[in-house]
Amino acid sequence: MYGFSVVLTPYNLVLMFVGVFLGIVVGVLPGLGGANGVAILLPLTFSMPPTSAIVMLSCIYWGALFGGAITSILFNIPGEPWSVATTFDGYPMAQQGKAGEALTASFTSSFFGALVAIIMITFIAPAVANFALEFGPPEFFAVYFLTFCSFIGMGKEPPFKILVAMMLGFALAAVGIDIVTGQLRLTFGFTELLRGFNFLIAVIGLFGIGEILLSMEEGLSFSGKTAKLNMKIVLETWKKLPRFWGTAIRSTLIGCWLGITPGGATPASFMAYGIAKRTSKNGAKFGTGELEGVIAPEIANNSAGTSALLPMLALGIPGSPTAAVLLGGLLIWGLQPGPLLFVEQKEFVWGLIASMYLGNIASLILVLTCVPFFAAILRIPFSIIAPVIVVICAVGAFTVNNAMGDIWYMLIFGAVGYAFKKLDYPLAPLVLALVLGDAAESAFRQSMLISQGDMRVFFSNTLVGSITGLALLALFWPLIARLIARARGNARPA
Amino acid sequence: MSEQGGRTPVESGISQRSAELVVALLTFAFGLTVVIASYRLGAHWASDGPQAGYFPFYVGLMICIGSIANFVAGLRVRAAVPTKLFVGWQGLRRVAAVFVPAMIYVAGIYVVGIYVSSLCYIAGFMVLLGKYRLAKSLAIGFGVSFALFMMFEIWFQVLLPKGAYNILSFVGH
Numbered sequence: 001m002y003g004f005s006v007v008l009t010p011y012n013l014v015l016m017f018v019g020v021f022l023g024i025v026v027g028v029l030p031g032l033g034g035a036n037g038v039a040i041l042l043p044l045t046f047s048m049p050p051t052s053a054i055v056m057l058s059c060i061y062w063g064a065l066f067g068g069a070i071t072s073i074l075f076n077i078p079g080e081p082w083s084v085a086t087t088f089d090g091y092p093m094a095q096q097g098k099a100g101e102a103l104t105a106s107f108t109s110s111f112f113g114a115l116v117a118i119i120m121i122t123f124i125a126p127a128v129a130n131f132a133l134e135f136g137p138p139e140f141f142a143v144y145f146l147t148f149c150s151f152i153g154m155g156k157e158p159p160f161k162i163l164v165a166m167m168l169g170f171a172l173a174a175v176g177i178d179i180v181t182g183q184l185r186l187t188f189g190f191t192e193l194l195r196g197f198n199f200l201i202a203v204i205g206l207f208g209i210g211e212i213l214l215s216m217e218e219g220l221s222f223s224g225k226t227a228k229l230n231m232k233i234v235l236e237t238w239k240k241l242p243r244f245w246g247t248a249i250r251s252t253l254i255g256c257w258l259g260i261t262p263g264g265a266t267p268a269s270f271m272a273y274g275i276a277k278r279t280s281k282n283g284a285k286f287g288t289g290e291l292e293g294v295i296a297p298e299i300a301n302n303s304a305g306t307s308a309l310l311p312m313l314a315l316g317i318p319g320s321p322t323a324a325v326l327l328g329g330l331l332i333w334g335l336q337p338g339p340l341l342f343v344e345q346k347e348f349v350w351g352l353i354a355s356m357y358l359g360n361i362a363s364l365i366l367v368l369t370c371v372p373f374f375a376a377i378l379r380i381p382f383s384i385i386a387p388v389i390v391v392i393c394a395v396g397a398f399t400v401n402n403a404m405g406d407i408w409y410m411l412i413f414g415a416v417g418y419a420f421k422k423l424d425y426p427l428a429p430l431v432l433a434l435v436l437g438d439a440a441e442s443a444f445r446q447s448m449l450i451s452q453g454d455m456r457v458f459f460s461n462t463l464v465g466s467i468t469g470l471a472l473l474a475l476f477w478p479l480i481a482r483l484i485a486r487a488r489g490n491a492r493p494a
Numbered sequence: 495m496s497e498q499g500g501r502t503p504v505e506s507g508i509s510q511r512s513a514e515l516v517v518a519l520l521t522f523a524f525g526l527t528v529v530i531a532s533y534r535l536g537a538h539w540a541s542d543g544p545q546a547g548y549f550p551f552y553v554g555l556m557i558c559i560g561s562i563a564n565f566v567a568g569l570r571v572r573a574a575v576p577t578k579l580f581v582g583w584q585g586l587r588r589v590a591a592v593f594v595p596a597m598i599y600v601a602g603i604y605v606v607g608i609y610v611s612s613l614c615y616i617a618g619f620m621v622l623l624g625k626y627r628l629a630k631s632l633a634i635g636f637g638v639s640f641a642l643f644m645m646f647e648i649w650f651q652v653l654l655p656k657g658a659y660n661i662l663s664f665v666g667h
Contacts, residue, residue, distance in 0.1 A: 025645070158567060164521050164560035170553040171528045178546040185546055186531050209596070216592045217585040383624025387616040388638055390596050395608065395642060399652055407600050415593065422580060423510075423517055441549050448544055 008358075012055050015048075016355065019056040020363045023063015028070050038325045042332075050333040051348055055355040057326060058309075062114065062359045065265075065305045066367050069106040069298060073099060075389055077208035082265035082301040084203060084431055085273040089286060089293025091211075100233040102294050104368065108241060109248070109295040111364045113303035116252045117259065118356045121310045137446035138457045142467035143258065144440035145458075147267045147274075148432065149475035157426045165420070166429035172197045173437025197409065199434040200400045205410040206427050208393045210417025212386050234368055237291075244292050247276045251296045255303030260310055265301040270432055272300030278477065306356065313341060313349065506583060513580035514568030518561045525557030591623060607657030613639040 045053035073090035176196025276296035451457035532547030602611035617635035
């Protein structure tokens with residue numbers, strides 16, 4: 001309660017709403033992520049008192065976590081890597097005229113996820129933080145492996161197409177400078193390829209441009225169906241949400257866990273989606289516009305994004321890129337993160353935690369009142385919105401690395417995305433591999449270096465062993481499920 | 495998706511089968527390139543662990559195997575649904591109507607910068623494909639470019655490409 005009294009000054013409250021608003025803008029624009037947004041606005045806050053500054057910066061962060069979902073649902077263009085999984089069901093919902101519902105569900109789930117994570121931070125901060133210290137490369141690889149596996153068996157597409165798509169993602173992720181040895185890989189002497197392929201470029205092209213090409217082929221009918229656009233939709237959706245409590249709890253656990261162990265929001269959202277698909281009764285309908293498919297990744301990414309701040313405060317280890325930028329801010333204000341922060345800078349720490357509660361409530365209010373406005377965007381005719389989306393995609397692609405070449409890649413990825421979608425090649429595994437490929441590879445190689453090439457390192461203790469076991473279970477689940485079904489079928493004489 | 499096998503197709507175009515085969519060939523070529531490049535880089539276990547090409551080598555190999563399987567599956571498409579189209583000529587023309595201007599737009603960024611190029615692209619698209627009046631199209635194009643300009647150059651101080659002939663130099667950017 002002490003914290004609230006620190007934060008609840010009019011000045012801080014105004015900063016809070018400004019921060020949330022800027023965060024949403026940053027989250028909506030592809031290419032300008034939470035990390036970039038916080039980094040760009042960091043200098044503005046140097047003149048403020050540290051508590052006000054961190055309130056504003058963390059509110060930008062919340063805003064970005066909420067805002068990333070908006071373009072995913074409306075245009076199939078994820079504004080942030082962690083909203084990629086939201087597009088899988090969010091965009092089909094928007095196409096069916098249920099954009100308002102999808103947005104409400106996503107915002108509410110985001111709020112729920114973040115809230116649970118904050119409560120967790122408040123009560124068990126220092127104890128849980130120790131757990132993160134136990135994570136080494138093998139554990140990291142096991143987590144990535146689990147993410148891939150919980151994704152692999154879920155596709156309806158031909159298995160070899162899933163394989164090719166995922167491996168293409170890995171190959172593209174490998175382009176550029178090898179992080180372990182520093183050698184150049186797959187660049188073929190082109191300096192343009194030195195940077196490698198940023199997943200955001202691929203995502204913007206595959207999803208954004210690819211989608212425009214597809215809707216163009218079907219004539220000028222961008223599926224901007226008139227949705228009911230009022231607050232009633234919000235209330236109606238709220239009534240439906242409690243039904244998905246099981247998914248909510250699972251996703252929150254995944255999110256909190258991956259946030260504390262610096263897995264981050266992106267794998268958390270993919271994993272939550274995969275697991276929700278597995279466990280849901282409507283799992284087979286995922287990808288066609290299931291409310292549950294929006295809820296799962298959104299809860300997970302926000303609870304991960306929020307709990308990522310815990311190791312940063314308690315240990316000085318940032319759990320996400322944005323948390324790393326915030327950490328930089330703390331150091332500039334002369335605050336040394338770590339266990340001592342809780343003792344020496346009580347006002348600051350509890351102020352920050354209080355601002356998490358209030359910032360999330362502010363975000364929820366702000367985005368929910370804007371739902372009708374966002375959904376109205378869908379009614380703009382296609383021949384206006386299509387070129388505008390292309391322009392926004394181009395700007396987003398450019399700002400990732402300030403490189404013109406990336407805009408061309410985006411167009412190429414757009415053509416690839418169009419062809420792949422028409423031929424039933426799944427895009428999700430490709431993007432997943434591209435996003436996590438580098439991190440997974442370096443974790444794998446570091447563990448191999450530690451164990452000197454012994455694969456048993458992935459079973460060397462209970463923690464890593466159980467994650468790996470879970471991953472293998474997820475990988476072979478379709479096979480196991482079939483065996484179980486067959487066993488049951490035999491038991492019951494027809 | 496569920497096209498009736500016996501019906502005569504309404505329009506001609508690129509068949510699903512040839513598209514499957516071409517894409518499988520392309521992914522195979524890509525996979526092969528990765529395999530060869532990684533092999534040259536060193537795809538073995540050195541004394542200090544896996545070499546730089548170790549991981550991509552197997553990735554490339556799996557792309558090749560998967561592509562072969564997809565190619566074979568593609569060969570069978572004709573037997574199942576002989577008339578299924580990947581895209582009709584009309585659809586293809588519409589896709590080109592978006593894609594080609596988009597390429598011109600990107601090329602235009604080099605010349606006049608992203609803001610002016612965006613304005614022309616949006617306005618041009620609206621006039622040619624949306625049949626809007628020129629004045630309205632220009633207004634919307636200008637509005638979007640202006641909003642982008644304010645957001646990036648002024649608020650976030652992120653500089654976007656201005657092109658070889660910077661028309662905006664008079665505003666000091």
